[in-house]
Amino acid sequence: xxxVLRSAWLIAAKDLRVEARSRELVYTTVFFAVTAVLIFxxxxxxxxxxxxxxxxxxxxxxxxxxxxxxxLTRTFEREREHxxxxxxxxxxxxxxxxxxxxxxAVLLLLAGVEAVLVPLTGLFFQAPxxxxxxxxxxxxxxxxxxxxSVGTLFAAMLVRARSRDVLxxxxxxxxxVPVIIAGVRGTNALFTPExxxxxxRMWLAMLVSFDAVFLSLALWTxxxxxxx
Amino acid sequence: xxxxxxxxxLIAAAxxxxxxxxxxxxxxxxxxxxxxxxxxxxxxxxxxFMVSSVMCGVASAIYxxxxxxxxxxxxxxxxxxxxxxxxxxxxxxxxxxxxKAWGVWWVWDARLTSTLVMWLLYWSFVLLRxxxxxxxxxxxxxxxxxxxxxxxxxxxxxxxxxxxxxxxxVVPTLPASMGIPLWWDVVAFACLFGALFxxxxxxxxxxxxxxxxxxxxxx
Numbered sequence: 218x219x220x221v222l223r224s225a226w227l228i229a230a231k232d233l234r235v236e237a238r239s240r241e242l243v244y245t246t247v248f249f250a251v252t253a254v255l256i257f258x259x260x261x262x263x264x265x266x267x268x269x270x271x272x273x274x275x276x277x278x279x280x281x282x283x284x285x286x287x288x289l290t291r292t293f294e295r296e297r298e299h300x301x302x303x304x305x306x307x308x309x310x311x312x313x314x315x316x317x318x319x320x321x322a323v324l325l326l327l328a329g330v331e332a333v334l335v336p337l338t339g340l341f342f343q344a345p346x347x348x349x350x351x352x353x354x355x356x357x358x359x360x361x362x363x364x365x366s367v368g369t370l371f372a373a374m375l376v377r378a379r380s381r382d383v384l385x386x387x388x389x390x391x392x393x394v395p396v397i398i399a400g401v402r403g404t405n406a407l408f409t410p411e412x413x414x415x416x417x418r419m420w421l422a423m424l425v426s427f428d429a430v431f432l433s434l435a436l437w438t439x440x441x442x443x444x445x
Numbered sequence: 446x447x448x449x450x451x452x453x454x455l456i457a458a459a460x461x462x463x464x465x466x467x468x469x470x471x472x473x474x475x476x477x478x479x480x481x482x483x484x485x486x487x488x489x490x491x492x493x494f495m496v497s498s499v500m501c502g503v504a505s506a507i508y509x510x511x512x513x514x515x516x517x518x519x520x521x522x523x524x525x526x527x528x529x530x531x532x533x534x535x536x537x538x539x540x541x542x543x544x545k546a547w548g549v550w551w552v553w554d555a556r557l558t559s560t561l562v563m564w565l566l567y568w569s570f571v572l573l574r575x576x577x578x579x580x581x582x583x584x585x586x587x588x589x590x591x592x593x594x595x596x597x598x599x600x601x602x603x604x605x606x607x608x609x610x611x612x613x614x615v616v617p618t619l620p621a622s623m624g625i626p627l628w629w630d631v632v633a634f635a636c637l638f639g640a641l642f643x644x645x646x647x648x649x650x651x652x653x654x655x656x657x658x659x660x661x662x663x664x
Contacts, residue, residue: 377580388569388573391563391592399602
């Protein structure tokens, strides 16, 4: 168990070091998220600068889903270009360690995106971020984990597939529907004037159980799924 | 097994041809009247949709865990394709009924939404198969397996909104005059499903046999 985590950390550190040198993913994904928020602002904000109820949480999660998908595709594209995923899979490391390492790296990248995206939603759509910052962070963390745990596995599998860029969202979006629903509804319950913390906690509980089920399923199946 | 296919298809055709007369003979439902008749098509197709999605999930799990048997893969593929067909029947008859019974074509209630999401999931299974290239068998098996684990979550997450859909617990309490045409249609749809399933797995087996024969000839 400890050795799996140590190898996973080595793989994640490798990814982060590559990223720190080029900063390609951080820059492009964050910029994509900002432009997506702008497009949403043009489509939803009314002439008198009011924001329709529920728009802020929806925009936040849709942007997160789209930029997360782009980040996932790019992370594995990098491995594919130099055929390094084969090397990674050939190295004497267990499959769960490879999967966890990739997942850590993707999670850290998405956390960076959220660090820009969340304040931006607060600024543009008057979302009350300070109302329950702890719960908001928990919602984002569990939602991102659920999205990334499924996404990393399928992105890794799709590396060798044809038309992988379009197939990742095709496969990923139906599976993460519960994450999106729980994330949007939970955040919305937090943002509405009469905040109901019990509702937020209920959605948080669903996200936690989704994470538990799909993370264990991914760890259990990544051996046969990532292939020989 | 394929020898029985024409017989089963004939049975399904005969039963489906007779079913409009049986549905006509069933008494009208008190509150919904004539619209309720669509229930005799809607519920059987929804049942077959569920059966094929479970088959797809189980076959995918067997494929992944039990050494990539080509048979499990064929079963998962045929079940996914048939889930799309019967899911389409469910999703078309449902709004037709809902328009008359609830006054709207579509509501985002737990059953409708989870049926739609699961239907899309089988589309992604089939799309992956069609456009994924080599090795897409494993990938689509992953989708089938994850899809099975997904059902309770989709249902739970959407169920928090109110549920308009009649509960299935009504079925055992149906009077025989309504129950007989219902189960008649369930059997007819099941026969149709069985025949199509046998044909589809056979076609897939022939296709892979041909592919490997071609690959051998090339060498």
